[in-house]
Amino acid sequence: MVIAVDAVGGDFYPQSPVKGAVQASEKLPDLNLILVGPEDIIEDELSNYDHDSQRIKIQHAPEIIGMNESPAQAVKTKQNSSIVSGLGMHKMGKCDAFVSAGNTGALLAASTFLLGKLKGVSRPTIAAVYPTIQGLRLMMDVGANLEVRSEMYVQFAQMGSIYAHEIMGIEEPKVGLLNVGEEKSKGTEDLKEAYEALAELPNFAGNIEGRDIFDAKADIFLCDGLIGNILLKFGESIPKALKVFFKKGIKNLNLGPEESKVVQQVLKSSLEEFNPDRVGGVPFLGVDGLSMVGHGSSKPRAMKNMILNAAKCLEHNINEKIVASLN
Amino acid sequence: MVIAVDAVGGDFYPQSPVKGAVQASEKLPDLNLILVGPEDIIEDELSNYDHDSQRIKIQHAPEIIGMNESPAQAVKTKQNSSIVSGLGMHKMGKCDAFVSAGNTGALLAASTFLLGKLKGVSRPTIAAVYPTIQGLRLMMDVGANLEVRSEMYVQFAQMGSIYAHEIMGIEEPKVGLLNVGEEKSKGTEDLKEAYEALAELPNFAGNIEGRDIFDAKADIFLCDGLIGNILLKFGESIPKALKVFFKKGIKNLNLGPEESKVVQQVLKSSLEEFNPDRVGGVPFLGVDGLSMVGHGSSKPRAMKNMILNAAKCLEHNINEKIVASLN
Incomplete structure (x- = not known):
C-alpha cells in the first residue's frame, strides 16, 4: 500500500x-x-x-x-x-x-x-465527522456543493452510509435530513422533494432538527454545503468559545486557583471529541x-x-x- | 400601557x-x-x-x-x-x-x-437572541422565511439594527451575512446578490462564517430561515449536550464528589447566557x-x-x- x-x-x-x-x-x-x-x-x-x-x-x-x-x-x-x-x-x-x-x-x-x-456518481461530496454525545457522526455536504438536488442527496446518503459503516464502525447508520421540523411537509420545496427521494432508502430516518445533532438522532446529518459548512465551522468554534464562557463562570463563582485548574482540566477532557486531530481527515466521496x-x-x-x-x-x-x- | x-x-x-x-x-x-x-x-x-x-x-x-x-x-x-x-x-x-x-x-x-x-415591509421576520462570548446578539431570520431574497435581507438587516440598538443596547450594530467564506465572491448566487444589496447599508460588515458567531464578529447574523432555525435549535441544544460531555470528562479524570460539584456549578453558571428565559421573547419584526x-x-x-x-x-x-x- x-x-x-x-x-x-x-x-x-x-x-x-x-x-x-x-x-x-x-x-x-x-x-x-x-x-x-x-x-x-x-x-x-x-x-x-x-x-x-x-x-x-x-x-x-x-x-x-x-x-x-x-x-x-x-x-x-x-x-x-x-x-x-x-x-x-x-x-x-x-x-x-x-x-x-x-x-x-x-x-x-x-x-x-x-x-x-x-x-x-453525479457529484463528489465532502463529509466531515461531527461530535455528538454518542460519539462521532457524519455531516455532509460541508461545502463542496452549496446547492443540492434530490438525487444528489440520495447519493450522498448512500456514500455516507458506506463510509459510516466501514470506517466509523456504525453498524446500521441512519440518515437524517436537516430541516426546520420533523414532518415531511416541512421545509423548502427542495427539501420536500429530497424527503420523497430519500424515503426510498431503507435507512432514511426522516427529517431531523438542529437540536437532534448533538443527540445523534441520526448517524448521517444530510444538508446542503452551505448549511453544512456553517455548522461545521460553528461546531469547531465551540471549544474556544467555551473557554471564554467558563472563565466568566469561574469568575462569577470566585473559584480559587486549585478549583479553576480542575475545571479547566475537565473542560479540556470533555471537549476532546471536538478535536479534529483525532480523525485527521475524510475522503472526497x-x-x-x-x-x-x-x-x-x-x-x-x-x-x-x-x-x-x-x-x-x-x-x-x-x-x-x-x-x-x-x- | x-x-x-x-x-x-x-x-x-x-x-x-x-x-x-x-x-x-x-x-x-x-x-x-x-x-x-x-x-x-x-x-x-x-x-x-x-x-x-x-x-x-x-x-x-x-x-x-x-x-x-x-x-x-x-x-x-x-x-x-x-x-x-x-x-x-x-x-x-x-x-x-x-x-x-x-x-x-x-x-x-x-x-x-x-x-x-x-x-x-415586504415580509415580517422572526429574530432570536443568540449567546456569544461578548453577550447576546441577534440572529435572523430563524424560521419565518425559509427562502430570502436580496431586498428581504436588506429589510431584515434594517429592522434588526433598530431592535439591536433600541432594545439590546448595542450602540452601532454591525450586520454580517452568514456564508461559507468572507470574500464577496463566496456562496450561492442568492448570497452574492444579497451581498451586493447589503453593501448599500452603512452598517454591513460583509460575509461572516460559522466560526464568527460565538466571537460576535457581527451583531446581527443574517441568514435564511432554514439556516437560522437549524442554528437556533442547535445552539439551544448545547447546554444539555455539554452536561453529557462533562459527565464523561469528570469520569475520565476520576473526580471526587466535591470536585464534580464545583465543575457542575461552573458549567451551570457559564451557560447562563444560553438560557432563553433571560430574554423571554422577541417580537415579529x-x-x-x-x-x-x-x-x-x-x-x-x-x-x-x-x-x-x-x-x-x-x-x-x-x-x-x-x-x-x-x-
Whole structure:
C-alpha cells in the first residue's frame, strides 16, 4: 500500500505532514509513503526523524498552492504543485491514495478533474465527522456543493452510509435530513422533494432538527454545503468559545486557583471529541480514487491519523462498495 | 400601557403565563395586563397569587391552539382561541401588545393576517437572541422565511439594527451575512446578490462564517430561515449536550464528589447566557403592532421577561423607527 502525502499543505508544513508521516509509518509496517513537495524543504525536515528511507520516499514538486489561492486558477497554473503532482501520481497508479491538509477547494477541483468520478456518481461530496454525545457522526455536504438536488442527496446518503459503516464502525447508520421540523411537509420545496427521494432508502430516518445533532438522532446529518459548512465551522468554534464562557463562570463563582485548574482540566477532557486531530481527515466521496483532505490547522497527530484513515479506507475498499451500492 | 398575555400558550400553561404576568406587574407599576384564555382556567391559577385585580384582567377565549396544530388551519377554525382573540383585541386598540409562548407558526400567521404589515415591509421576520462570548446578539431570520431574497435581507438587516440598538443596547450594530467564506465572491448566487444589496447599508460588515458567531464578529447574523432555525435549535441544544460531555470528562479524570460539584456549578453558571428565559421573547419584526413570541418551554421567569421586553419595545417605539428607516 502506497500513500502520497502533501508535504507542503496546511498551516504547519513541513513539520506536520513530515512528522505525521513518520509516525504513521511506525504504526503500520506495511505502509509505504511518498512525501510530495519541494525536495529541499522535505529533506531538511525529514532529517530530524529516525525513519526507514525505503518506506518513506520523496517526490519533488517545486510549487506550492497557498491556502487562500483561488482553487480553479491555482490548479490550472501550478501544474508542478504538490497537489497536482500528487494526484497525478495517483491517477497514474504510482500510489493508492493522496492526503493533504492544503487548500480544500484546490484539492476538490484537482481530485475531480484528475481522478474523475466513480461510476454512477453525479457529484463528489465532502463529509466531515461531527461530535455528538454518542460519539462521532457524519455531516455532509460541508461545502463542496452549496446547492443540492434530490438525487444528489440520495447519493450522498448512500456514500455516507458506506463510509459510516466501514470506517466509523456504525453498524446500521441512519440518515437524517436537516430541516426546520420533523414532518415531511416541512421545509423548502427542495427539501420536500429530497424527503420523497430519500424515503426510498431503507435507512432514511426522516427529517431531523438542529437540536437532534448533538443527540445523534441520526448517524448521517444530510444538508446542503452551505448549511453544512456553517455548522461545521460553528461546531469547531465551540471549544474556544467555551473557554471564554467558563472563565466568566469561574469568575462569577470566585473559584480559587486549585478549583479553576480542575475545571479547566475537565473542560479540556470533555471537549476532546471536538478535536479534529483525532480523525485527521475524510475522503472526497465519489471520486475515482482516494483523495483525503484534513483541516488546515492539522498538527502531526492529525496528519498521522489522516494517513491511517486513508489506509483503512483502502483496506475496506470503500470505492468498490460505493459503486456497488449506486449501480 | 396594556399588554395582553396568552394564558394558554406554551408547554407550561396556565402557570407560566399567569405567574409571569403577576411578576411583571409587580415590576412595572404602570403596566396593565389582560390574560387571554379560558376564564375558569385563568381564574383558578390567578387565585394562587397576590395581585392587583385592577391591573390584571381576564379576557375569556375558550379555545386553545395546540403547539403542534397546523398554523393556517388552526387560525382559520379557532376564531375564539387565545391567539386569535388576543391579536384581535390588539388590532381593535384594546391593548398595545400581545405576547405568547404558543404555536409560533399560528402566531406568525395570525399576526401577519390580523395586524398587517408595517408600511414598506415586504415580509415580517422572526429574530432570536443568540449567546456569544461578548453577550447576546441577534440572529435572523430563524424560521419565518425559509427562502430570502436580496431586498428581504436588506429589510431584515434594517429592522434588526433598530431592535439591536433600541432594545439590546448595542450602540452601532454591525450586520454580517452568514456564508461559507468572507470574500464577496463566496456562496450561492442568492448570497452574492444579497451581498451586493447589503453593501448599500452603512452598517454591513460583509460575509461572516460559522466560526464568527460565538466571537460576535457581527451583531446581527443574517441568514435564511432554514439556516437560522437549524442554528437556533442547535445552539439551544448545547447546554444539555455539554452536561453529557462533562459527565464523561469528570469520569475520565476520576473526580471526587466535591470536585464534580464545583465543575457542575461552573458549567451551570457559564451557560447562563444560553438560557432563553433571560430574554423571554422577541417580537415579529415588520408587523403593524407588537406581537411577541417566546419559547414553548417558557417558565414564569421567561414570561415575565417577555412582558417586560414588550413594554420596552413600546417605550422605544420601535415600529415607528422601523417605518422611518425603511421609507
